[in-house]
Amino acid sequence: MAAKDELGRRGEDEAVRYLEQRGLVVLSRNWRCRDGELDVVAVDGDRLVVVEVKTRSGTRFGEPAEAVTARKIARIRRLAQAWLTAHHVRWCGVRFDVVAVLMEPDRPATLQHYEAAF
Amino acid sequence: MGLARAWAVALRGVEGHVVEIEADIGGGLPGVHLVGLPDAALQESRDRVRAAVVNSGRTWPNERVVLALSPATLRKTGSGFDLALACGVLAAAGTVEQRALEGTVLVGELALDGRLRAVRGVLPCLLAARAAGVRRVVVPEDALTEAALVDGIDVYGAATLGQVLAWFEGAPVLARPCAPPALAAAPLHDLADVVGQDDARRALEVAAAGGHHLLLVGPPGTGKTMLAQRIAGLLPELSSEEALALAAIRSVAGVLPAEGLTRTPPFVAPHHSTSMAALVGGGSGLARPGAVSLAHRGTLFMDEAPEFKSHVLDALRTPLEEGEVRLARAEGTVRYPARFQLVLAANPCPCAPAHDRDCVCPSLVRRRYLGRLSGPLLDRVDLRARMYPVTALSVVGVPAEDTATVRARVTAARAAAADRWTAYGWRCNGDVPGPALRAHFALPAPVVRPLDAGLRSGELTARGADRALRVAWTLADLQGLARPDRDSVEQALYFRDRRAA
Numbered sequence: 001m002a003a004k005d006e007l008g009r010r011g012e013d014e015a016v017r018y019l020e021q022r023g024l025v026v027l028s029r030n031w032r033c034r035d036g037e038l039d040v041v042a043v044d045g046d047r048l049v050v051v052e053v054k055t056r057s058g059t060r061f062g063e064p065a066e067a068v069t070a071r072k073i074a075r076i077r078r079l080a081q082a083w084l085t086a087h088h089v090r091w092c093g094v095r096f097d098v099v100a101v102l103m104e105p106d107r108p109a110t111l112q113h114y115e116a117a118f
Numbered sequence: 119m120g121l122a123r124a125w126a127v128a129l130r131g132v133e134g135h136v137v138e139i140e141a142d143i144g145g146g147l148p149g150v151h152l153v154g155l156p157d158a159a160l161q162e163s164r165d166r167v168r169a170a171v172v173n174s175g176r177t178w179p180n181e182r183v184v185l186a187l188s189p190a191t192l193r194k195t196g197s198g199f200d201l202a203l204a205c206g207v208l209a210a211a212g213t214v215e216q217r218a219l220e221g222t223v224l225v226g227e228l229a230l231d232g233r234l235r236a237v238r239g240v241l242p243c244l245l246a247a248r249a250a251g252v253r254r255v256v257v258p259e260d261a262l263t264e265a266a267l268v269d270g271i272d273v274y275g276a277a278t279l280g281q282v283l284a285w286f287e288g289a290p291v292l293a294r295p296c297a298p299p300a301l302a303a304a305p306l307h308d309l310a311d312v313v314g315q316d317d318a319r320r321a322l323e324v325a326a327a328g329g330h331h332l333l334l335v336g337p338p339g340t341g342k343t344m345l346a347q348r349i350a351g352l353l354p355e356l357s358s359e360e361a362l363a364l365a366a367i368r369s370v371a372g373v374l375p376a377e378g379l380t381r382t383p384p385f386v387a388p389h390h391s392t393s394m395a396a397l398v399g400g401g402s403g404l405a406r407p408g409a410v411s412l413a414h415r416g417t418l419f420m421d422e423a424p425e426f427k428s429h430v431l432d433a434l435r436t437p438l439e440e441g442e443v444r445l446a447r448a449e450g451t452v453r454y455p456a457r458f459q460l461v462l463a464a465n466p467c468p469c470a471p472a473h474d475r476d477c478v479c480p481s482l483v484r485r486r487y488l489g490r491l492s493g494p495l496l497d498r499v500d501l502r503a504r505m506y507p508v509t510a511l512s513v514v515g516v517p518a519e520d521t522a523t524v525r526a527r528v529t530a531a532r533a534a535a536a537d538r539w540t541a542y543g544w545r546c547n548g549d550v551p552g553p554a555l556r557a558h559f560a561l562p563a564p565v566v567r568p569l570d571a572g573l574r575s576g577e578l579t580a581r582g583a584d585r586a587l588r589v590a591w592t593l594a595d596l597q598g599l600a601r602p603d604r605d606s607v608e609q610a611l612y613f614r615d616r617r618a619a
Contacts, residue, residue: 063180065148098147112180117147 011055011101012039014109018099022113024049031083038079040099048094050080055101064100065114073118120144122209122216125223125252126202127243128187128194130404131452132366134239134246136223138188139199141206146182152203154187157195166197166228167204174232174280179211193449195404197227198237201256204228204279205286218286223247226258232279236260241369244268245362256282259293266295267365267379306351310520312341313508319345321503321613323524326352327531328592329548330585331438331460331498333423335488336505337470342463345505346419347385349461351521352528353416355381360415363455367414371407384416386458390425398433398443398456405445405452410437413458423462424490431495434460438498441549459548462499464488472507500548500585501613531595547591552584555591565604568611578614586610 016026024042031038040051052072056064073096080094098117103109122141127134150164164185171178185203187194202224208214225243227235240261245268247255254272257265262275274292276282285292312319318334318341325332326349334342356364361379368374388397388409395401399408410418420426437443441457467479467487477484496502535547544550569586572578578586589610590602599606 063148065180068147114147 007057007103008053008055011103011109012053014055014101014103014111015051015053015099016040018111018113019051028083033079033082033086035082036075036079038076038083041083044095046093048084048089048092049097050076050083050094051097051099052076053099053101055103057103057105059102064102065098065112065117068098068117120210120212122206122214122219124202124206124209124219125221126199126225127223127246128192129196129198129239129242129246129370130192130450131454132239132242132363132370132407133453134242135189135192136247136250136252137192137194137199137202139202139206140186140188141203141210142184142186143179143181143207143210148180148182150183150185152185152187154185154190155193156187156199157193159197160194160199163197163200163203163228166230167200167207169230170200170228170232170279171204171208173230174278174283176208176213176283177211179207183207183210193404196237196239197235198225198239198243200228201226201234201276201279201282205282208283214283214286221252222254222256223252224256224282226256226261226276228279234258234276234278234282238372239370240264241267241362241374242366244271244273245366247271256285256292262293262295264365264369264374267362306521307344307348308521309348309351309524310518312344312348312518314518315341315345315505318342318503318505319519319524321501322346322349323352323528324589324592324596324613325349325459325461325501326524327528327546327596328500328535328588329459329546330500330589330592331462331548333462333464333491333496333499333502334505335464335466335502337472337474337507338465339472340505340507342505343421346417346421346461346463347387348521349417349419349459350383350385352525353383353459354529354532356383356415364414364416367407367411367454371412373412384413385419386413386416387419387421390420390422392426392430394427394430394433397430398437399445399452399454402447404449405447407454408443410434410443410456410458411454414455416458417461418458419461419463421463423464424487426490428490428492431490432492435494435498438495457549460499462491464491497579497582498585500589502615503613527596530598531592534595534598535591547588547595550588550591552581552587555584555587559591559601561587561602561607565602565607568604568607572611578611582614586614589613 024044026042028041039053042049054064054067095116096118098114100112124139126137128137152164168178205224209216209219227237229235236258240257241264244265248271256274256276259275259277265273273295276292281291336342361381365379386409397409399405437456442453443456444451444453467477467484469477469479569583573583590606593606593609594602
């Protein structure tokens with residue numbers, strides 16, 4: 001596994017731990033289809049939450065959350081649609097969150113949760 | 119986190135409007151959103167401002183930042199908002215106290231490392247801020263001499279964003295403008311250098327005394343250009359208001375000289391290949407001032423006038439009458455003042471030998487050459503003087519008068535005219551509208567009889583008669599008469615004679 005994937009994996013683990021602490025129920029992780037991958041799909045009360053986890057090892061190239069560009073947002077929306085279809089979910093409210101994980105070496109990971117980011 | 123306000127100035131021509139910048143932080147993915155009709159240069163300031171803040175050692179809020187420029191309908195251009203945007207964001211993030219920003223206009227472009235760069239148009243920005251009742255203004259240090267021209271407002275000069283932030287916290291780190299720089303007198307050419315040419319000298323003196331437009335026609339090498347350049351030495355110094363208006367135009371055009379305010383009337387001499395946009399002002403979006411505005415309250419000298427493109431020359435017609443240009447572009451109309459004195463110089467024909475009898479041009483070519491100066495344009499020129507070939511370099515007898523002597527006469531004549539017109543708000547005879555001249559300062563019938571005769575025979579237009587009347591007033595002022603007599607009117611008509619050109 002490449003170093004960047006390894007980093008992403010650890011970041012997602014952190015994020016899921018945090019989300020579960022907050023009382024969200026994680027339904028699926030790294031759900032894949034032809035168009036791409038959804039990092040985390042969870043349920044918060046009666047709401048479906050699609051979470052994009054973005055992990056960085058430093059801020060030299062900007063904050064992690066900034067890497068969520070308009071194009072990525074459009075893709076996640078499309079994927080969410082695909083997920084709903086694949087799981088035969090009729091209609092429900094969907095919320096899109098971003099969890100930014102900063103894992104600097106030799107430091108505890110910091111985590112920032114943007115609820116309803118887009 | 120929260121909301122903060124900062125203030126900057128948007129320029130539209132030479133008019134400024136104070137713009138309120140609101141910064142709101144919070145809610146959503148990190149990013150900067152700039153709203154309120156910014157142009158491309160202003161959109162890019164998002165990236166500049168952020169880099170400057172980070173490189174000044176401050177933290178940029180890791181959240182969604184919305185920057186709103188109001189009034190939202192006014193189009194804002196340029197990079198002068200950077201400093202205000204940066205301070206607005208830092209105030210919203212709590213780094214700077216909002217109280218420190220109150221009543222302060224911030225002007226300047228930020229470099230990525232946090233240095234503050236000068237922008238065009240600082241002077242009109244300050245004038246607008248003062249008119250809006252702003253107490254304090256921070257400008258780039260480089261623009262401090264320019265800013266020192268405006269009194270009645272506290273001006274501070276900063277070199278970096280860091281200095282401005284320290285100043286907000288109370289550190290006295292910002293430079294203050296030094297006393298307005300000494301007004302440097304430009305090196306003037308002297309009238310004594312011009313050999314002979316009594317007729318043209320006289321015309322130049324009258325033009326300087328009354329603010330009349332002048333055409334000099336003569337063969338090459340007779341001193342047309344020399345003479346025209348010497349008008350600058352005859353004109354009175356600008357009043358401080360006029361100097362400030364001129365400096366504002368120069369500031370917008372980005373050509374304000376380093377010494378700042380000058381009281382020497384401008385002398386602008388565009389080359390004959392000049393374009394319409396360069397002459398009257400132009401440019402996409404909002405137009406920038408051209409040569410006619412840069413010559414405001416001074417002289418616009420057009421050497422080799424028939425070589426100018428005729429549509430360019432004719433574009434002078436409206437500013438000559440109205441004293442301002444209004445340029446309409448996609449993003450709005452701007453007004454620039456353009457009350458200048460026109461001096462045209464021309465050869466009598468393309469071959470232009472020293473003595474006219476040696477001319478080899480066919481008559482049609484000759485006629486066409488000066489014909490390029492259109493009738494309507496020439497109608498607005500009050501004085502036309504012929505220049506003659508110099509026959510002897512050492513003119514026997516009295517030496518030619520120098521600038522100081524002529525200037526004394528011009529100053530006296532201008533003072534007499536100013537005494538008469540000040541109550542009406544005019545400055546010299548050239549400014550007086552024709553109807554007022556005829557209605558309130560009517561001359562006895564015998565005096566104006568030559569004008570009536572000219573009108574009847576078609577040699578004069580109605581405007582031409584008004585203009586001759588103004589020249590007659592100037593001639594009377596030069597002679598120390600209370601009002602023009604028959605002689606003055608006849609002399610004025612002599613200088614108007616179309617055959618001279």
